[in-house]
Amino acid sequence: xxxxxxxxxxxxxxxxxxxxxxxxxxxxxxxxxxxxxxxxxxxxxxxxxxxxxxxxxxxxxxxxxxxxxxxxxxxxxxxxxxxxxxxxxxxxxxxxxxxxxxxxxxxxxxxxxxxxxxxxxxxxxxxxxxxxxxxxxxxxxxxxxxxxxxxxxxxxxxxxxxxxxxxxxxxxxxxxxxxxxxxxxxxxxxxxxxxxxxxxxxxxxxxxxxxxxxxxxxxxxxxxxxxxxxxxxxxxxxxxxxxxxxxxxxxxxxxxxxxxxxxxxxxxxxx
Amino acid sequence: xxxxxxxxxxxxxxxxxxxxxxxxxxxxxxxxxxxxxxxxxxxxxxxxxxxxxxxxxxxxxxxxxxxxxxxxxxxxxxxxxxxxxxxxxxxxxxxxxxxxxxxxxxxxxxxxxxxxxxxxxxxxxxxxxxxxxxxxxxxxxxxxxxxxxxxxxxxxxxxxxxxxxxxxxxxxxxxxxxxxxxxxxxxxxxxxxxxxxxxxxxxxxxxxxxxxxxxxxxxxxxxxxxxxxxxxxxxxxxxxxxxxxxxxxxxxxxxxxxxxxxxxxxxxxxxxxxxxxxxxxxxxxxxxxxxxxxxxxxxxxxxxxxxxxxxxxxxxxxxxxxxxxxxxxxxxxxxxxxxx
Numbered sequence: 001x002x003x004x005x006x007x008x009x010x011x012x013x014x015x016x017x018x019x020x021x022x023x024x025x026x027x028x029x030x031x032x033x034x035x036x037x038x039x040x041x042x043x044x045x046x047x048x049x050x051x052x053x054x055x056x057x058x059x060x061x062x063x064x065x066x067x068x069x070x071x072x073x074x075x076x077x078x079x080x081x082x083x084x085x086x087x088x089x090x091x092x093x094x095x096x097x098x099x100x101x102x103x104x105x106x107x108x109x110x111x112x113x114x115x116x117x118x119x120x121x122x123x124x125x126x127x128x129x130x131x132x133x134x135x136x137x138x139x140x141x142x143x144x145x146x147x148x149x150x151x152x153x154x155x156x157x158x159x160x161x162x163x164x165x166x167x168x169x170x171x172x173x174x175x176x177x178x179x180x181x182x183x184x185x186x187x188x189x190x191x192x193x194x195x196x197x198x199x200x201x202x203x204x205x206x207x208x209x210x211x212x213x214x215x216x217x218x219x220x221x222x223x224x225x226x227x228x229x230x231x232x233x234x235x236x237x238x239x240x241x242x243x244x245x246x247x248x249x250x251x252x253x254x255x256x257x258x259x260x261x262x263x264x265x266x267x268x269x270x271x
Numbered sequence: 272x273x274x275x276x277x278x279x280x281x282x283x284x285x286x287x288x289x290x291x292x293x294x295x296x297x298x299x300x301x302x303x304x305x306x307x308x309x310x311x312x313x314x315x316x317x318x319x320x321x322x323x324x325x326x327x328x329x330x331x332x333x334x335x336x337x338x339x340x341x342x343x344x345x346x347x348x349x350x351x352x353x354x355x356x357x358x359x360x361x362x363x364x365x366x367x368x369x370x371x372x373x374x375x376x377x378x379x380x381x382x383x384x385x386x387x388x389x390x391x392x393x394x395x396x397x398x399x400x401x402x403x404x405x406x407x408x409x410x411x412x413x414x415x416x417x418x419x420x421x422x423x424x425x426x427x428x429x430x431x432x433x434x435x436x437x438x439x440x441x442x443x444x445x446x447x448x449x450x451x452x453x454x455x456x457x458x459x460x461x462x463x464x465x466x467x468x469x470x471x472x473x474x475x476x477x478x479x480x481x482x483x484x485x486x487x488x489x490x491x492x493x494x495x496x497x498x499x500x501x502x503x504x505x506x507x508x509x510x511x512x513x514x515x516x517x518x519x520x521x522x523x524x525x526x527x528x529x530x531x532x533x534x535x536x537x538x539x540x541x542x543x544x545x546x547x548x549x550x551x552x553x554x555x556x557x558x559x560x561x562x563x564x565x566x567x568x569x570x571x572x573x574x575x576x577x578x579x580x581x582x583x584x585x586x587x588x589x590x591x592x593x594x595x596x597x598x599x600x601x602x603x604x605x606x607x608x609x610x611x
Contacts, residue, residue: 036520094392098384127533128392133348133380142464143348145377161468166373167285169472171345175465185526228389228426232407234419237551243563243579245570253582254592257564258600260580261541264562 001054001155003045003116004108006101006135007038007073009066010125034069036185037120039076043188044150044181045118046077052153054115055079057108061089061100067206074201075193081206082108088211091224094126098134099221103214105139116153116160117180121146129182136180144173145182153177275427278304279364281355282313282327282335283375284320285346292370292435294330299438300368301331303399303406310334312364316354318344321451328449331441335449336362340456345467346374352381354456359386361454364428366399366406371432379432389423391431393532395555396420397438406431411532411551418551436480436536436559479528482511484541487530487557488523489515491546491567491586495523500590501545507597513537515553531556546586549574566590 011030045056057080058073060066070081084104092100108114117139119132129145136143144164151172152161158177163170165184193201211217220226246253280300283290297313304311313327313335324335338354355378359367367382369375371393383390396409396418405422406429412419423429479485486508488501498518505512514524516531530537532552542560547553549565549572557563558577565578566589575581582589 094380094390095383095387122533124533126392128390129376130380130383130390130392133377134384136348137352137381137384143377143381144465145348145380146373164373166470167290168478169470171467171471172469173465174468179464228387228423229391229421230424231412232420232422234412234417237418242576243581245575245581245583250582250584250588250592251596253584254589254596257580257582257593258596261562262600 001049001052001115001153002057002112003048003054003118004057004059004105004114005038005041005045005073005078006117006119006132007042007058007060007069008035008120008123009033009060009062009069010035010123013124032065032068034072035120035123035125037122037124037183038069039072039120039190040185040187041118041120041183042073042076042078043190044183045116047188048116048150048153049077052155055112057082057112059084059101059104059108061085061092061097061104064208067208070206071201071204074204075197076190077193077197081204082209083206084209084211084214086210088219088222091227092222093227093229094128094130094134095228096222096224096226098131098138099226101131102135102138103217104209105135106216107209107214115158115177117141117178119180119182121182121184132180132182139178139180142175142179143182144175144179147181147183148186150181150187275363275365277309277312277362277364277366278307279312279314279359279367279428280332281367281369281375281378282315282323283370283372284315284317284323285374287317287320287323289323289326290370290372290375290435291440292372292375292433294440295435295438296368296370296433297327297331298441299397299433300366301441303366303397304333306399306401307365307404309365312336312362314355314358316343316351321453324451326443328447329443329445331447333449335451337451337453338456339453340458342458342460342463343456345470346378347463347465347467348377348381349463349465350456350458351378352385353458354454355382356385357456358454359428365404367428367430368397369430369432371434376432379430383430386428388426388428388430389421391421391423394421394431394433395437395532397431397433405429411555434532434536434555436538437555479511479513479530479535480537482537482539484508484510484543485513485530485537485539485557485560486510486543486545487513487515487547488518488545488586489547489553490517490521491548492518493546493587495521497587498523500587500594504543504545504590504594504597507594507601510541510543511539513557515547515550544574544578545590547574548572549577
């Protein structure tokens with residue numbers, strides 16, 4: 001079993017600040033972290049490895065600093081890491097990103113054939129969830145998105161059974177390997193990393209590839225050039241006027257709210 | 272690219288029922304189509320679903336493309352993607368919208384890859400620049416503190432997934448008529464790699480999106496222990512409980528209670544926003560609620576901008592009073608409060 005997990009370094013969007021003058025991100029204001037959904041993806045791979053054996057690789061595209069999240073992935077349980085980094089990748093939207101990653105996956109699978117690819121549901125900086133399914137299409141393998149449980153993996157029949165979250169419930173899906181899963185946070189709890197992993201991670205140096213290390217690459221499909229979408233403008237929506245503000249002591253304000261609500265017969269009936 | 276004409280809406284049906292977001296998109300798509308002077312088409316896939324075509328026309332479409340096949344009985348990326356691509360390659364739309372549901376996002380991502388075109392995720396505002404025939408798809412970006420308008424200038428169709436409950440459906444008009452165009456999909460079940468073995472609907476868990484009243488707490492509550500007051504007020508009101516992204520990340524409540532861009536979008540009759548400052552990413556998930564009551568210490572908090580009524584004060588002081596006074600009010604009127 002060879003599982004590859006695709007991971008992304010993201011700014012911690014909980015604390016990132018926007019420069020109000022330029023409407024751009026102040027990247028210095030937030031630390032770069034392993035995308036939280038990807039941490040669950042690595043953890044899911046570790047769980048599968050524990051049950052079915054095999055090895056786990058992680059793959060990331062990003063600046064050289066992204067080696068940090070590969071080390072983090074090794075802490076959680078990855079055996080190997082690959083980083084593709086090149087100025088030619090910069091400015092990629094989801095289409096160009098899935099193209100670049102699929103080329104790296106082609107190379108990885110030549111050396112170590114891939115049975116399963118796992119991605120986080122989405123990255124918290126873009127929130128799109130489009131790269132995982134895009135990779136699956138490019139490799140022509142079945143994608144299963146929004147996975148909340150890997151129910152069964154059978155190495156002999158090559159069948160995989162998973163639960164996929166849908167509106168108001170889930171569906172049980174069977175597919176065959178190789179396939180690609182994108183996982184929800186519900187799939188697992190991030191465990192504390194075992195000490196040997198931490199030691200390994202501290203010393204780990206991932207394999208680093210530039211565009212020239214990948215085969216059959218159409219450079220027009222990379223980075224900004226290969227991205228059909230662009231950001232037209234950034235704006236803060238006009239501030240709405242807002243409603244009625246109550247005044248007075250807390251008790252009085254609450255009383256006014258309740259009076260207003262209870263008077264409105266269309267909202268409540270008290271029987 | 273010049274040949275591409277028309278606005279399309281992917282109409283998601285599950286077990287023969289059209290998803291609400293698809294009707295909302297027909298309303299939004301109608302406006303775009305009228306501005307561009309082109310027809311609005313609904314795209315309908317499934318097994319024995321043709322009878323839904325009239326509904327799609329009643330809600331604003333000029334025509335409906337239907338693909339029926341036994342391999343489309345349940346949603347699967349493999350088969351649905353092929354059906355959609357078949358239509359898009361043959362009839363070449365310029366704009367193609369999908370609901371941002373699990374299945375809508377899934378099929379749109381696959382289709383965009385095969386058509387090598389741009390796809391904007393989870394948009395909350397749509398417009399067109401008529402002269403250049405450009406779709407302006409806007410969405411909260413970077414954790415939701417700002418809006419970004421995404422353009423796809425050189426590739427067609429211009430595609431976007433759109434958040435449920437942010438667009439408005441048109442009134443159902445049974446006098447509307449339109450064309451139904453059928454296409455056949457040549458896929459056999461034996462060629463499918465994926466099978467849906469079982470669909471389990473969680474009927475016991477009341478969905479937050481169905482709640483008539485929601486009490487939602489933010490990090491202004493301070494800690495998990497204080498968040499219990501949110502549950503207590505919700506109990507008194509028979510309301511659903513929501514949390515902001517911060518609160519969910521902090522583990523005070525599970526992700527299925529998250530309201531906002533990466534959680535649920537809700538439109539209850541009454542929404543209590545308690546200790547919530549009002550980041551854009553939260554506002555897009557609740558601002559269309561009928562009555563919004565905001566409680567926050569900071570009188571300049573953006574949440575007051577969308578609120579119907581505002582109370583400036585410490586949530587920890589206000590909540591117990593709200594609970595006490597609501598209890599008192601209901602006791603006085605002799606009964607439980609129910610939604611009319």
